[in-house]
Amino acid sequence: MFTCEAVLSEVQLLVQERGGNPRAVLELLQRGILNVAFELEDEVERLLELQRTYADVPMSLADACLVRMAELHDRSRVMTIDPDFRIYRRNRRQVIPLLAPAGI
Secondary structure, three states: OEEOHHHHHHHHHHHHHOOOOOHHHHHHHHOOOOEEOOOHHHHHHHHHHHHHHOOOOOOOHHHHHHHHHHHHOOOOOEEOOOHHHHOOEEOOOEEOOEEOOOOO
16 A cells, blocks of 8 residues: 555554554554555645645645545545545546445
């Protein structure tokens, strides 16, 4: 599974808030289950454009990175528990394929 640093940070916080061990997230990275596959500096212009477009949501950096990754990897699906991904679009108009619990 591919991700970015911003998502790792958010997931650690969510895991901790729910009583889990946030280090488990980095252990997935260490074991090669998660892979950081995103260069933030290379994507700043598009990330800013996304955050401007979805300013009313508002869109976090982690969300913007995932939307951009979905644009770069057209056969991918975003794994999320965030209902905002039902609003976001990749390539400005395309629904983002999700792996998400029912009802979000």
